[in-house]
Amino acid sequence: MNITLRIWRQPNAEAQGRMVTYQVADVSPDMSFLEMLDMLNEDLTVKGEEPVAFDHDCREGICGMCGVVINGVAHGPSVTTTCQLHMRSFSDGAVIDVEPWRAEPFPVIKDLVVDRTAFDRIIQAGGYISAPTGTAPDAHAAPIAKKNADRAFDAATCIGCGACVAACPNGSAMLFTSAKIVHLAMLPQGQPERHLRVKGMIAQHEAEGFGNCTNIGECAAVCPKQIPLDVISQMNRDLISSLFKRDGK
């Protein structure tokens, strides 16, 4: 396959970025999108040009490190992480636009790499339990309804890649924040700090400068873990009930 790439190049956070066109020849349809970028970078290095910076780590779709906007869609045409997207998803001779996640709280560090530490600070604002729980308990020692366990697990699959923010027309991180909240809200361990957590994490979400949710649904449509849009509604419900708790808990 021969591919034409138009990639966002931006030397650093302060510099103006622009789209630069590159040709990549002899791409195998079985390559992942990142492997194709590796090929381009080897080529650029040989030519003495600056390789394209992009984030990646596990390359098996579980770490949440990679992620670029491909032809206007976060993680590209199939609902998965960029590392698990294969070149067979494109036709020979395709022209592919590659851009970084764009949102004010995700400033570009270089080229396609953005700073997502805003997510870490949202987690620090309540996305944990503070009770010491000791070692892993015996299975079924704490009975949890199947329905609740499933929902907690579905929400917990969020890998924090940031595709929801990249796709949201409002630049909102509500899908990420609510996935973390719902994950703990469905389990007994999450109950003592349930309402403090909601208030704390939403306040941090606001402080980071993320936008608000208008229930458009673009986030859930690109989520590689298919976190459903309804976790946001469940978070809102928890937030509303937290307003009626006198001690804030």
Place this chain on the structure above:
Amino acid sequence: MAVTGLILVGFLLMHMYGNLKMFMGEEAFNHYAEWLKGDILYPLVPSGWFIWIFRVFLLAAVVLHMWSAIYLWHRSAKARGSKYQHVTRKVQTYSARTMRWGGIILALFIIFHILQFTTKTVPLGYDLEQTQHSPYLMFLGAFSSPLVWVIYAVCMIAVCMHVRHGFWSAFTTLGANLSKKAERVLNGLAYFVAILLYVGFMLPPTFVFLHLAPFGG
């Protein structure tokens, strides 16, 4: 945003129901119009006060609705930051995308609507003198005009699209969307309310415009 929006949807449903009284004839409609401005809740409030209390309440809802919309619009525009070179929309509906600009169009339409029928500053399509004591005749006159009918037929599409996304979105914001099934039900309800409003609001004007019974025939 959600609470004020639902208040306004509630008002629209009442307004639509009231307009359907046109089919009951001149006396019934005029009596209804008079009752609205008359002694509702009397003697709890002095006669004629209710309409003003209600207007202040509605105006407050509209102002709060617009204030939160503008605040959130500003926040979102800031959060979005730099623009994508290549934009692809996956699931968003036209209604969802046009809530903000559509809302501005609605505000203008509501101002026009009040100037036309409430303050009667713009008596478009009807004669001020002849219809002075009969809102029924005013309605009849206005919607006999093709221009007025077209304006309302088009603007009501904007209203109903706004309600279509707004209704579902309001309930989601208030925490009612907890499963895929709830999402389907809320979206279905939103379509139902939007279509009901369009049909309900456009029935009397369309019957008037086409001179169908009981307005000519």
